[in-house]
Amino acid sequence: MNVSAGRTARSGSAQKPKARLGALAGVVAFLAFVEYTSGFLQGYYTPMLTDIARHLRVPDADVNWLEGSQLILSALVVPALAKLGDMVGHRRILLWSTALTGLATLALPFAPNFAVFLVCWTLQGFYVVWLPIEIALLWVRSRDIKLRSAVVAKAAGLLVAALEVGAISGALLGGQLIDSLPLFPVLLIPGVLVSVCFVVIAFGVKESPEPTGGRLDIVGLTLVTFAILGFTGGLSLMRLHGFESPLAWGVTLLGLLLVWPFARWELRHPDPIIDVRMFRSPALAPVFITAALFGISVLGSQAPLSTFMRTDPEVYGYGIGAGGFTTSLAIGCYLIGMITGALLFPQVSRLLTPRITLTCAAVLVGIGYLMFLPMHDTFAQVITNMIITGIGSGALVAALPAAAAAGAHESQTGVATGLTNSSKTMGGAVSSAVFGIALMHGATGAAADATATAGSFSGYVTVWVVCGGAALVAAALLLFIVPKNAFQDRPASPAPAAVGGARP
Template sequence: MSARTSLGTLAGVVGFLAFVEFTSGILQGYYTPMLTNIARHLEIPDADVNWLEGTQLMLSALVVPALAKLGDMVGHKRILLVSTAITAAAALVLPFTSSFPVFLAAWALMGFYVVWLPLEIALIWSRARSLPGRSGITAKAAGLLVAALESGAIIGALVGGALVDVLPLTVVLLIPALAVVACFFVVLWGVRESPNPTGGRLDTVGLVLISLALLALTGGLSLLRITGVENAFSWAVVALGILLVWPFAVWELRQPDPLIDVRMFRSPSLGPVFLTAGLFGVSVLGAQAPLSTFARTDPAVYGYGLGTSGFQTSLIIGIYLIAMIAGAVTYPTVARLLTPRVALIVAAVLVGIGFLLFLPFHAAYGQLITNMVIVGIGSGALVAALPAAAASAAPPTQTGVATGLTNSVKTVGGAIASCVFGIALLHGATGGTQSTAGSFTGYVTVWVVCGVTALIAAGLLVFVPKDAFRDAAASDPAAPADASTR
């Protein structure tokens, strides 16, 4: 087969995968404007919405390393089909249950979609093996997939917000489920398997150890939510989760093919990047639900909030996502002018300023949008830049692992933040146990934590070597194209 024919075939594959990423974007944007409606449907307070987000994020953190490794071992298309089938089955449960535990379990299983993009990039990389300019082809394909992802998130938020105001919730929840079912058949019929799976073995001991650590950590946070922050046993479970990271690290250091190469956390360039990713996950993943429920809260009843409709809330989300795209697109130019390291610092500072602006400015629709635009520009730059920065600072044989770790650490940060924010929003809620709205003190806590963690991340990046990331960023401006909202 000629290079031209191979390139044409690959372009067709990218087109099919772009549909998958468009659907992934829908899943990320569609539900957010209707979280208050979902809370009323399940008869739970707004604060409990954070547990939907938290459980899905934690499952995502667990499945990405394992499924990505399995994709290399047995074939990326095969694992992509498995993850799509699980996501579709879970999404089909949501419209037909009013039980919070069942809804929570199905929502968590939908988190399997986060492995789609890593598997797709790996599949494209392997299919482009025989083509000249393999890296450039893969980077351009990644850019197309990310564009489809962001477009899906914007359209999903706008459509979801509009439909929830006019259609029954069961019908509204069924629409994205059918889109995921369509994805399964698009992959099944339109995508060929990646050639030459690597084989090998999965580090199951490492997977079990890190899973136990994460489950203990988030389980302890959940107990704190249920029993109160004064409960000593809950704090002990949290401490156990933190301590269990130690045997995991010891085990991984002894493995020739570890699940996660913890040695990279010692790098003066990579360590701050991973910590920044975790701190950034607090806001980009953990704060989505509180921002939505705050906008929907009726100020005439509770004295705070904006009382927006589903569609008005979706407009806020859509503008925020457009700002993220703007930040991701402008990052390469800013990086060339200021160096990638300084550009990362500026982006983190923008996120911090945007969230701290909520403290004085939160009483009007325009104020909320202005704050979110500032946050979105900084967030888009960070989402785009962190994987590229990690890849450029990593050893030549560990670029893929380093890029994946930025996603995993970011997800863990978001999951922990979601649990903490749930506790904060429930504490002191107006109206006591009969209240459905989160407390204003809780929302202030969300804004302060997101703002301060972003500024801490900026401070950490100051200690990165001045020339870090420069060569890779300058030589490969397409590298930051991996700007997913995950």
């Protein structure tokens, strides 16, 4: 980090002081349970996606609708909730979003058909705001701590590690239970955990100091909502009607065009819901772009990886043919890689720089996905690829919100961390639609005589190439565009106000 020399060793060489959590340790412990719950939700259902598809009588390609619907909800609610966190308090937003997540999760087992299940699953996605809101809360509460960026980065690594431990626990438990119990009782368990999470936040987390107050920019929120709905709705129509659909392209283009009046309004508003000047900041714009490219792989590829593992090679000529528990083991290895990456990031950053470390992490993600092209025939090959990808992904998940907090004005911390999640979500929404189209054509060859529920092999190749290529583009962006001293502690100065200006 860019800090003073600190203590001097007996040999006379300068050593960098270590970043310590100190007074933040207590709140980090409670927030770690919140992230454990978030990870549990993300990991628990993955081994049983094929079973859910069979129960609801839909093909594997339609599983991407579940993933895509939560991504759309995330893109819609995170900007508003992130801004509200700055205005009324981050703990309050955590409680609201947890209550909504819990109600939707408890309703999932009772869904009678795919449409109702999709609605409940979508509303469950309010948990996506937890991590950016938590990082914003920690950033605000650490304003008097030395090595602030390093401390928040370390806390973020611990939260992501807790998230991935929860995902491993959820994947292992979900994979084991789905092989031995009916689907209904299996789907009841996550709702109980979210209820406990609500109690933990209510009694264990104190409110962030000095909320900014103000009034919510309703016009800006409406404009950005229609823009996101138009863009993501067009992508959904492409999934239904293919890339040749004029209607799909028209709706997508309309969503993109609505960004212009939204940006114009936000530039004139004294307290915008999203300060679009952030996208011109050399410290923040590359973070948002990197998050969008990263979202392509970390969000868009989850369902395809699971269904590829479950596809029977004796029937379709490709896949691993794994059961639910074996699939959860593979997911567990991937998540262990993410834990390793999240915990190593602050340590490696001290030896190199945050920018170089993030670049290396993106390269690892790209290499891991591109390795699927020659290595996808055995369980060991798939595991190897997923571990490499996981190490890079863990570092990026932990580092991007902290990097945004470090580059944003104090009054815009929640918005900046929320925008990393929104950018990541938009990347995931695009890739989910593209991957769904690529997979929906069904299997060929041997599968022609079977029930055509599996995705096509060419679709899986598309997933691997797009994810790997996007990660390498992100690495190039971090290496050549981002300022060399980005994401590091800087002396106090009025410079951050250039992002959006101090607001009254």
